[in-house]
Amino acid sequence: MSxxxxxxxxxxxxxxxxxxxxxxxxxxxxxxxxxxxxVVVEPPGGSRLRSWGPFVDDVPDxxxxxxxxxxxxxxxxxxxxxxxxxxxxIFRRLLARADLVLECEDPGRLAALGLDHADLARAELVxxxxxxxxxxxxxxxxxxxxxxxxxxxxxxxxxxxxxHSLPPVRGLGFQGYxxxxxxxxxxxxxxLLWRGDSGEGQLVDVSMHAAANVTTEMAxxxxxxxxxxxxxxxxxxxxxxxTLPSQVRCADGRYVNTGVPPRQPKEYxxxxxxxxxxxxxxxxxxxxxxxxxxxxxxxDLSKIGVDxxxxxxxxxxxEALAFAASRLSAYDFFVGCQRAGMPVGVIYSPEEAFExxxxxxxxxxxxxxxxxxxxxxxxxxxxxxxxxxxxxISRRAPRLGEHTAEVLAELS
Amino acid sequence: MSARALARLRICDFSGQLAGAGATKWLAAxxxxxxxxxxxxxxxxxxxxxxxxxxxxxxxxxDFGGGFNNHNVEKLGITLNLRTEKGRELLHEIVRRSDVVxxxxxxxxxxxxxxxxxxxxxxxxxIIYVSNCxxxxxxxxxxxxTWGPIVQAVSGLTFTSGLPEREPxxxxxxxxxxxxxxxxxxAILMALLHRQRTGEGQWVDLSCTDAGLALHGPALLxxxxxGRPLRRPGVPHSNRSEHPAMAPHGIYPAAGDDEWxxxxxxxxxxxxxxxxxxxxxxxxxxxxxxxxGRLAAQDELDAQLARWTRGRTKAAAVAVLQAAxxxxxxxxxxxERVDGDPATAGFGLWPTVQHGKMGAVRxxxxxxxxxxxxxEISRGGPCLGEHTEQVLxxxxxxxxxxxxxxxxxxxx
Numbered sequence: 001m002s003x004x005x006x007x008x009x010x011x012x013x014x015x016x017x018x019x020x021x022x023x024x025x026x027x028x029x030x031x032x033x034x035x036x037x038x039v040v041v042e043p044p045g046g047s048r049l050r051s052w053g054p055f056v057d058d059v060p061d062x063x064x065x066x067x068x069x070x071x072x073x074x075x076x077x078x079x080x081x082x083x084x085x086x087x088x089x090i091f092r093r094l095l096a097r098a099d100l101v102l103e104c105e106d107p108g109r110l111a112a113l114g115l116d117h118a119d120l121a122r123a124e125l126v127x128x129x130x131x132x133x134x135x136x137x138x139x140x141x142x143x144x145x146x147x148x149x150x151x152x153x154x155x156x157x158x159x160x161x162x163x164h165s166l167p168p169v170r171g172l173g174f175q176g177y178x179x180x181x182x183x184x185x186x187x188x189x190x191x192l193l194w195r196g197d198s199g200e201g202q203l204v205d206v207s208m209h210a211a212a213n214v215t216t217e218m219a220x221x222x223x224x225x226x227x228x229x230x231x232x233x234x235x236x237x238x239x240x241x242x243t244l245p246s247q248v249r250c251a252d253g254r255y256v257n258t259g260v261p262p263r264q265p266k267e268y269x270x271x272x273x274x275x276x277x278x279x280x281x282x283x284x285x286x287x288x289x290x291x292x293x294x295x296x297x298x299x300d301l302s303k304i305g306v307d308x309x310x311x312x313x314x315x316x317x318x319e320a321l322a323f324a325a326s327r328l329s330a331y332d333f334f335v336g337c338q339r340a341g342m343p344v345g346v347i348y349s350p351e352e353a354f355e356x357x358x359x360x361x362x363x364x365x366x367x368x369x370x371x372x373x374x375x376x377x378x379x380x381x382x383x384x385x386x387x388x389x390x391x392x393i394s395r396r397a398p399r400l401g402e403h404t405a406e407v408l409a410e411l412s
Numbered sequence: 413m414s415a416r417a418l419a420r421l422r423i424c425d426f427s428g429q430l431a432g433a434g435a436t437k438w439l440a441a442x443x444x445x446x447x448x449x450x451x452x453x454x455x456x457x458x459x460x461x462x463x464x465x466x467x468x469x470x471x472x473x474x475d476f477g478g479g480f481n482n483h484n485v486e487k488l489g490i491t492l493n494l495r496t497e498k499g500r501e502l503l504h505e506i507v508r509r510s511d512v513v514x515x516x517x518x519x520x521x522x523x524x525x526x527x528x529x530x531x532x533x534x535x536x537x538x539i540i541y542v543s544n545c546x547x548x549x550x551x552x553x554x555x556x557x558t559w560g561p562i563v564q565a566v567s568g569l570t571f572t573s574g575l576p577e578r579e580p581x582x583x584x585x586x587x588x589x590x591x592x593x594x595x596x597x598x599a600i601l602m603a604l605l606h607r608q609r610t611g612e613g614q615w616v617d618l619s620c621t622d623a624g625l626a627l628h629g630p631a632l633l634x635x636x637x638x639g640r641p642l643r644r645p646g647v648p649h650s651n652r653s654e655h656p657a658m659a660p661h662g663i664y665p666a667a668g669d670d671e672w673x674x675x676x677x678x679x680x681x682x683x684x685x686x687x688x689x690x691x692x693x694x695x696x697x698x699x700x701x702x703x704x705g706r707l708a709a710q711d712e713l714d715a716q717l718a719r720w721t722r723g724r725t726k727a728a729a730v731a732v733l734q735a736a737x738x739x740x741x742x743x744x745x746x747x748e749r750v751d752g753d754p755a756t757a758g759f760g761l762w763p764t765v766q767h768g769k770m771g772a773v774r775x776x777x778x779x780x781x782x783x784x785x786x787x788e789i790s791r792g793g794p795c796l797g798e799h800t801e802q803v804l805x806x807x808x809x810x811x812x813x814x815x816x817x818x819x820x821x822x823x824x
Contacts, residue, residue, distance in 0.1 A: 010606035026629075034602055053655040054634040066637060067655065070629035134781070137755040140734050147653070147661065148741035151674035152753075156663065156743050158584030159573055164670050167663035168743055169581040171573030172650045173627050180779075182594035187780045189601035190442055194417035194785055196608045202784040210761050210779030213749055217430065217585035218466070218479065223746035224762060224774040225478035226466035230584070230746070235570065236561065238584035246561070247579060255579055257565040334566075343546075343557040345565030347580055349643040350628040351635040353568045353621070358553040364622060378636040383623040384599045385548065388614040389606050 009035020010389040014192065017094050018075070020047035021104035022174075023208065024130045025071035027181035028102055031188065032074035033382075033391050039094065039407055040075045043082070046400045056373075062400060063372075069397045073368065073379065077398025078407050082113055093411045095120050099195075100188055104130040106141040117203045125201040126191040130184050134207035144208065149176035153212025158219045158230055158238035168232055179215050180208040247347070248322050254330035255347040258337075262317040263301055267341055268293030271320055274340035284323050289316035354380070368396050416443025417785035421604070424503075424510035425449065425487065427596075428459030430586060431560065431620060432516030432544055433483035434593025435600065440486035441778055441787035447506060447803055448484065448794060452491035452824060456796045468770045474796050475769045481793040482775045485765050489794025490803045491824050498823045500526050505808050507535045511607075512600055516544040516592075519554045529615050538613035540603040544596045548619030558620065560586025567624030572631070572642060576649045591627070592620040630655065652710065659706035660686070663743060664718050666726035672743035673726040675717065675733065677706075685736040690720045767792025800824050 012035040018028040020042045032038035040047075049071065050062035057064070078094070081087035092115070095101060101117075103110065110116040117127045129135055132144035150156050150170050160168040187204040195201055213220060219230045219238060230238035235247035235257065246258050262268055272281070272290040281287045293299060293313040303310040321344070325333045334346035353359060364381035382391035421444040425436045428448075440446040450456035455474045457463060466478035493499040503526075507513060513532055515522050522528070522543070532539045543549060546558025561582070564570045570582035599616040607613055625632075634640045642648060653661040653676065660683075661676045677683045680703065687695035694716045699705040706713055721729050726742040733740035742748065749756055756762065761777045770792065778787045804810045804824070818824045 010602040013609070014605075030598065051656065052630075053657065054630060054638060054640070056637055058638065066633040067630040070633055133755045134759050137758050139755045143734055143737070143739040145676045145678065145739050147651070147663075147674045147676050148739050151663065151672075151743045152741035152749065154744055154746065154749050155583075155585075155587075156672075156674070157745055160581050160584070161575075161578070166575060167651060167665065167672055169573055169575065170651055170663065170674075171569060171583055171587070172648055173569070173572060173629075173631065175587070175627065178627055179591070179594070182591065182598065183779055186438055186594060186597050186601060187782070189598065189605060190417050190438075191782065191785075193601065193604055193608060194415075196605070197420060198415070200784060202782055204783070205781045207755070207759055207779050209755050210759050210777075213756050213761060214776040214779055215587070215590045216746075217590065219585060219746050220750065220776055221478055221482040222466045223750055224482075224776070225468055228466065232581075232584045235580055235582040236584070237586075247582070249579070257561050257570065257582075259559060259562055338553070338556040341557075343559055343562050345558070345562035345570075347565045347570050347582075348568050349571045349641060350568030350625065350631050351641045352643065353566060353625050354632055354635065358547060358551045359622070359625060361551040362548060362619065362622065364625065377633070380626045380629055380632045381622070383595050383618070383626045385617040385619075385622075386599070386603065386614060387616065388612060389602075 008389065009033075009392060010386060011036035013037075014100065015098045016100045016102060017041060017098045019103040019105065020049065022049045022052070023177050024102055024104040024181060024184065025049055026178050027128075027130070027184040027188070028075060029071050029073055030181065030185045033393055035389065035392070038075040039403070040072055040077050040398065041080050041091065041094070042077060042400065044079055050400070070379070072397035073393045074395060075398060076403035076407060077401065078404045079401040082115060088113060088115060090408065090411075091115060092120060094407070095125070096122070097411070099126060100192065101125065101127045102130075102184065102188070107131055107135050121201065121203070123201060124195060124199055126188060126195060126204070127201070128184050128188045128191070128204045128206065130180050130206045130208060132207070133209045135205045137207065139209065146174045146176040149208050149212055153209050154216040154219055155212055158216060158232055160232040161234045162242075164232070176208060176212055180206055180211045183211050244318065248325040250325045250330040250333055251327055252329040256325055256330045256333050257345045257347060258321040258325065259342065259344045261314065261321065262293070262342060263299060263314070265294055265296050265299065268313065268317060270341035271317065274336055275320060275324065278324070278327070278336070280324070280327055284320060286316040286319055289313045290320060293317065366393055368393050370396050372399070415785045416788075417782065419443035421445065421512065422510045423447065423512045423514055424506050426513070426515035426517065426522060427544070428516065429461060430479070430483055430589035431592040432514065432596065433459070434590060435544070435596035436487065436514055437483055437485060437593075438597045438778065439600065441789050442785065446487040447799075448487050448489045449503065449506070450489060450491050450796060452493050452797065452822070453495070456491070462796070468773060471769075478773070481765070481767055481770060481773055484793030485775055485789045486791050487794055488799035488803055489797065490800040491797040493823050494525050496821070496823050498818065498821070502804065502808065502823070503527065504535050507532055507539065509807060510536065510539070511604065512540045512542065514542050514596070514600065516596070518557050519543070519545045519547070519549045533613075538607055538611060540600065540607060540613045541615045542596060542600050542603065542618060543615070544592060544618040544620065546620050548622060549617045560589035563588040563592070563620045563624055567621045568628055569624050572628070572648050573650050574648060575651070576646045588620055588624045592618070592623055595623045657703060657707060659703065659710050660713050660717055662714055664714070664721040666721055666729055667724055671726050673721060673729055674741045674743060676739040678739065682738050686733065686738045689732055689736045689738065690717070692716065692720060763789045765790055765792040768795045768798055797824065
């Protein structure tokens with residue numbers, strides 16, 4: 001058996017101290033899985049994230065939280081009580097050798113403990129703070145959750161159904177936190193690059209509320225530019241005007257997104273060829289218009305609704321997709337239509353995507369050893385594939401205090 | 413003007429739409445010289461946002477797309493006809509002088525345009541090449557094409573946003589174009605840090621569907637560890653919070669037309685605080701005093717709470733709940749969070765840029781602030797070819813006459 005490869009990720013050698021918090025755990029993971037030495041600091045009872053399910057075999061236990069497992073891969077764990085003098089002394093020593101601090105405390109908590117940026121920063125330290133509204137903005141940080149961030153920040157307004165008697169919808173997966181964490185990581189890396197040039201660290205103030213506000217696509221910039229307000233629609237972009245549905249139920253009862261209807265001659269040709277391969281053109285009389293579309297050199301979309309033939313071609317393209325979907329399973333529609341040249345998508349549940357042959361072939365499933373359970377668990381994999389410094393889960397999430405002695409020994 | 417964190421960097425940028433342009437927007441805002449390369453023959457319309465609404469007035473055309481301006485602030489824009497030998501030579505000279513080549517074409521397109529990764533390496537041995545496409549450059553679906561909603565469909569994000577026993581609501585905007593851009597910027601910055609330390613460049617293959625699938629972390633572990641799928645009856649019910657378990661937790665109606673607010677009770681104490689605010693007999697029932705009791709009665713609890721919220725404006729309901737220490741937030745409409753929210757305006761989140769033809773336009777800023785090298789956004793997105801002469805003379809040393817000749821020959 002070959003020896004464990006030595007960590008040599010893109011961020012090898014960068015020392016990060018992360019004060020554990022559910023808001024920022026993904027940021028630490030993104031750095032740790034690329035080779036940074038991330039020490040996650042927990043209070044004596046363990047991080048609050050350890051109380052979040054789901055749990056292994058549905059048995060609630062701080063060592064069995066799958067939320068903790070996922071968001072803390074590749075990190076080392078240290079227990080340190082910031083409410084005690086001894087704990088604060090350890091935290092200061094940890095920071096004294098860190099390149100980067102990542103913390104998500106409500107504004108004022110660290111200052112009250114004498115542990116804020118103003119108290120501890122060295123000239124070359126990069127300090128990234130994620131707070132619900134920013135360090136100096138109004139707002140009840142103590143009352144912010146993923147749901148409230150996404151509601152007040154704009155994303156929820158744009159998501160939901162055509163039927164506006166139903167409430168707008170928040171998507172799952174703590175995406176309010178993930179968006180802030182992506183910005184925190186971009187900030188940390190930018191500040192580290194500049195430190196490499198200048199030798200200087202600095203303080204970065206990340207606002208989760210602001211991050212949600214600039215992650216709404218047209219909802220914000222249509223208002224900024226034209227003063228208009230988008231309206232939510234089932235399974236498609238919120239717009240000022242109602243658009244035609246793009247989510248279609250297939251023969252197996254599952255849904256696909258039919259995307260943008262065909263608009264170019266080669267797309268009509270591909271669509272027609274595919275319907276012929278399926279042997280269903282005789283059940284779709286409008287196929288004649290697909291043929292007309294395929295024969296044109298150019299289709300002027302601005303003539304839809306004006307020119308009868310162009311209107312008929314465009315309409316036939318949309319209807320052909322819906323017709324094919326009604327005859328096929330969602331998966332067969334997805335693969336067949338993509339091979340015919342059109343960007344459509346099967347609406348997978350996460351586990352269906354995880355088991356799909358494409359993601360399997362790309363090595364997305366990542367085996368991680370859990371020696372304490374004698375099990376190897378399949379984890380979600382890399383968001384990106386680096387040619388020379390691959391993303392890698394170097395170890396499962398730390399058990400409570402697992403590396404306290406090891407890290408303290410390094411400090412002395 | 414403060415120091416610019418990324419002023420030493422030059423990016424040869426083929427990226428567009430939001431998934432690519434959003435990444436280089438970050439780099440440009442921190443001072444990197446981002447040179448967008450566009451096709452003079454197709455008038456840059458590969459990036460469809462060049463011509464798409466919103467518009468500041470009645471003018472239309474490739475220099476008037478509001479979304480394009482939003483995503484391309486602070487960048488330079490040049491045109492190069494890569495079908496011509498001279499156009500390719502000029503591109504090669506730019507690549508020699510660039511730190512990064514960034515693109516989000518479908519897989520393989522840039523190579524077909526004459527710039528495969530191997531060629532970039534010949535031109536600039538330490539080049540960093542980051543490609544961003546829907547399914548990556550390997551795997552069975554590598555040739556498939558996507559837009560943001562297709563990425564969201566296949567990576568499970570559409571499925572996990574919705575109400576039970578209905579079709580998915582999905583995301584009412586391209587959440588994965590935003591997030592794809594964040595992950596792309598992250599990949600560029602990580603590769604730059606590695607190069608800063610080792611001198612080594614590399615290729616990063618970013619697949620937006622990989623990045624999207626990675627966002628389901630704990631839910632995927634629930635599948636691989638516990639065998640529990642998200643496709644099961646009654647799920648997803650994404651305004652609720654199964655993990656961590658909270659009740660009540662949802663989006664509730666307020667007085668007025670399409671007015672809503674979010675409420676989340678994280679603890680029994682927050683529930684008692686809520687009960688103290690609503691002062692209704694149902695809220696005092698002992699069975700609701702515990703989380704288990706509230707989880708068992710969620711449908712009933714939601715209906716009762718909705719009856720209470722419906723009688724109040726969202727602002728009044730949020731104010732009284734927050735004052736009592738209950739997490740609550742308005743479902744903010746664009747105008748309310750852009751022009752009516754001190755936490756965005758006070759953060760400087762909506763800077764005004766000067767655009768060559770549109771004039772003064774407000775855009776999305778960045779949700780972070782750096783204490784020493786903060787971002788700056790003041791110049792609008794480039795008009796088509798706006799900086800062709802500036803870049804060809806300033807960077808490549810051509811004379812204005814040379815540029816005029818290239819223009820006459822259809823090279824730029």
